[in-house]
Amino acid sequence: MELTIKNLSKTYPNGVKALDNVSLTIPQGMFGLLGPNGAGKSSLMRTIATLQAPDSGSIHLDAIDALEDKMALRRVLGYLPQEFGVYPRVSAEDLLDHMAVVKGIVNRAERRDTVKALLEQTNLYDVRKRNISTFSGGMKQRFGIAQALIGQPLLIIVDEPTAGLDPGERNRFYNLLSEIGENIIVILSTHIVDDVRELCRNMAIINQGQVLFAGQPQAAMHALKGRIWERTIEKAELAGYEQEYAVISTKLLAGQPLLHVVGDDLGLAGFRAVEPSLEDVFFSTIQGKAVQPTLVHA
Incomplete structure (x- = not known):
């Protein structure tokens, strides 16, 4: 059916x-x-x-x-x-x-x-x-x-x-x-x-x-594996990070913004790799920041 x-x-x-x-x-x-x-x-x-x-x-x-x-x-x-x-x-x-x-x-x-x-x-x-x-x-x-x-x-x-x-x-x-x-x-x-x-x-x-x-x-979620990174920053830095990186979500953690970013090899920039969640899929998809063939249904 x-x-x-x-x-x-x-x-x-x-x-x-x-x-x-x-x-x-x-x-x-x-x-x-x-x-x-x-x-x-x-x-x-x-x-x-x-x-x-x-x-x-x-x-x-x-x-x-x-x-x-x-x-x-x-x-x-x-x-x-x-x-x-x-x-x-x-x-x-x-x-x-x-x-x-x-x-x-x-x-x-x-x-x-x-x-x-x-x-x-x-x-x-x-x-x-x-x-x-x-x-x-x-x-x-x-x-x-x-x-x-x-x-x-x-x-x-x-x-x-x-x-x-x-x-x-x-x-x-x-x-x-x-x-x-x-x-x-x-x-x-x-x-x-x-x-x-x-x-x-x-x-x-x-x-x-x-x-x-x-x-x-x-x-x-598997399609985004290895491409989701996170980092805690100061509030004053948020605008700069949003301009430089593909930020898909932010939330306050102990008063500081925790960023989730789509990208490759961001470890040297102070980010740490995390396992993708469905929330990451959702935000990256609706913002068009994780365009991959496997993410689009023909």
Whole structure:
């Protein structure tokens, strides 16, 4: 099973080009779509979910033409958008039952069994009678996954799912997504690099509506091996280093900037070589400072 996206473009009425000739092949399993805020991730997710039409291009889930037969795709789609609205004064059990009716499960016994199984899978069965307004952020996200799983979808899209979750809820959400992603396609759209590194076998990096990289996270990190260097400097030196070297990221360490730089043989300049991280891949790719054939998906 594959989701195939070819030459997808979308320009909004205000002139913003959200998608610029996007082509991706997404296999079964967890797929990470990584990019900064405003990169075009949500526009791509909404287009795949048939919530907006592109200006050009095609989307196929195996034999289903998503743009020509939207209902066929929606029947096998689960979607957890970035802003997931619910009725706050309705219990989790009742709202999930209502959503199952909307998804076409009209048999009451089948619907009861489906709701029970999903609440158990998302570890919400013990709180099924509680109003959703009383749920924590993580519980609401797990409920969002429960509704996305109604009807045994073949494709699930989750958009920025772990933003605002505490570490414990984030780990529970990771485990749930990993379990779900074993047998279907799950697209995880996020700007959090750790989400992709910990969950996804395949990924893409998107910025300004364009796909800059598509492949495996490990392969991307390997492509930068021997080319990532770091050094701690004084704050007053930062501007000079940014002019002289291909600085891809800086962070304060004990009050001093710690630089990560792409380059070759920088040991004599006081840098030390470090193992590339997915964060290094991300920053070097979106800044165009590590252009290598292996980092660009044709």
